[in-house]
Amino acid sequence: MTAPTYRRRPVLPFRRRPVLLAAGALLTAGAVTAGVLVAGGAGAGRHARPVAGDGLRHTTVEIGTSGCGRGWTRPAAGRQVFDLRNTSATAAEAYLVDARTGAVHGEVEGLGPGTTRTLQVTLGDGSYAFTCLPDDADAVTGPTVRITGGGKVRSGPAAVPVTQQELIPPTLAYQKWIGARTVELARRTDVLRAAVDRGDLAAARAAWLPAHLVYERMGAAYGTFGDADAEIDGTTAGLSGGVRDPGFAGFHRVEFGLWHGESASSLRGPADRLAGAVHALRDSWPGRRMDPADVGLRAHEILENTVQFELTGRTDYGSGTNLATARANLDGTRALLGYLRPLLRTRATGLTGIETWMSRARHTLDAFDHDGRWTPLSRLTRAQREKVDADLGELVERLADVAALTDVRRTA
Structure with a gap:
């Protein structure tokens, strides 16, 4: 990392991507963002785990050019964790979006090939999908998943991206x-x-x-x-x-x-x-x-x-x-x-x-x-x-x- 050449702009030599906010907190990808993004290491396999040691429902989801969003077969409302596994040969980004409005509920960037990171969100009734963006390849949007019967559960923070x-x-x-x-x-x-x-x-x-x-x-x-x-x-x-x-x-x-x-x-x-x-x-x-x-x-x-x-x-x-x-x-x-x-x-x-x-x-x-x-x-x-x-x-x-x-x- 090189130092900036002038006083008040300690901008990294690459563009730093901030992740979407939640509860007034924001950190860079790979860190914890309250209610939206939690850093994770290797996942625990390819099988869904209804309840994990953290007390939350875990679902393993594929991220890549083929099979984007595959694995989310048991949708449910509430606070939950998606274990995002990159099945492509290159690094990738992934967004969890509202399928109707395009609002982003959470994102992970810099997901290396073969690695797993966790995305923690709270979802209420609605339609959702994962968008996978491998490096040097077109974006792919996975299947739309519908959540019903959530009752009073409200989705966590989300925002429509700015163009x-x-x-x-x-x-x-x-x-x-x-x-x-x-x-x-x-x-x-x-x-x-x-x-x-x-x-x-x-x-x-x-x-x-x-x-x-x-x-x-x-x-x-x-x-x-x-x-x-x-x-x-x-x-x-x-x-x-x-x-x-x-x-x-x-x-x-x-x-x-x-x-x-x-x-x-x-x-x-x-x-x-x-x-x-x-x-x-x-x-x-x-x-x-x-x-x-x-x-x-x-x-x-x-x-x-x-x-x-x-x-x-x-x-x-x-x-x-x-x-x-x-x-x-x-x-x-x-x-x-x-x-x-x-x-x-x-x-x-x-x-x-x-x-x-x-x-x-x-x-x-x-x-x-x-x-x-x-x-x-x-x-x-x-x-x-x-x-x-x-x-x-x-x-x-x-x-x-x-x-x-x-x-x-x-x-x-």
Whole structure:
């Protein structure tokens, strides 16, 4: 696994597939997702086991190009486990879907040939089928299985997958929003550069944070910025020379100088370089295109990175404004969710909870804003620090559901 080349996007070099959510929890395939997916090792054979040691009904189901879904011959309502055995010669994915609506009740990916993994679900009355997606082969949907007589048993969480086409309109709207932010960013960065140019370092310090926070609200677009992100908001991570390294540039380079006694003359170069990068981004943005498949994941990553970098103080180069940055990141997340809300409204049962925790986190952070002077992390009491960590951490967990629901899944 290689490290990311810029600060706030610790994306793996392959696309990470989140599994569908349940009960507000989400983990990657191969882990436990409450009510939906439970990791499993080798199965216990090819025969159905009405009741296993865990007290649940187990059914062995084949996954592959031939015989997809074979083995589910005794359907029943309730909480149960499917032992999914890959009978093909390649790795495969498998979805358990509502045969009428296409909603996914559970999924397993990376199922190796000849191996078995378990899928735990709760099913009520209805029609269901397994879809098998072997690598390098077309998707195959198995026979429809009908459950009746379930009484009061209700199926667990399920969601209709989002398509690439559905994600295009909110992505375009968000791109337009980012375009307006780049104009604001250039204007505020020019104020910062002008203060440095005339040698007014007090004014430069006052102008630094408003400019920086504009950039921090644009987090979901960092991946589309390319090399501009390092030029505008790079850190010393990976630089052998640390804060003296020629590659250290952007807001944090200027921040270091402003809060560590550097002269205006020594800061003119870094301020000019920053302004140049910002103006280049503004001018080039209309020609850039965000990947619609990434926007939901970014809604989660913005605050995931906030917890990793801002709440640990790893990006503080003297201004002590990590909490202000966290607040700006929260604003950026809210903006993106606003564009995704039409898609989420019919899929995310926990959307109200996400909005509640967004408001709670905003209220917690606002308590540390004293007319534009933010409390540094080092001055938080233990109780304050724990509350900030808890509120942002809970919100990150809930936003993982957004990443799952907006992930574009293979259908053919």
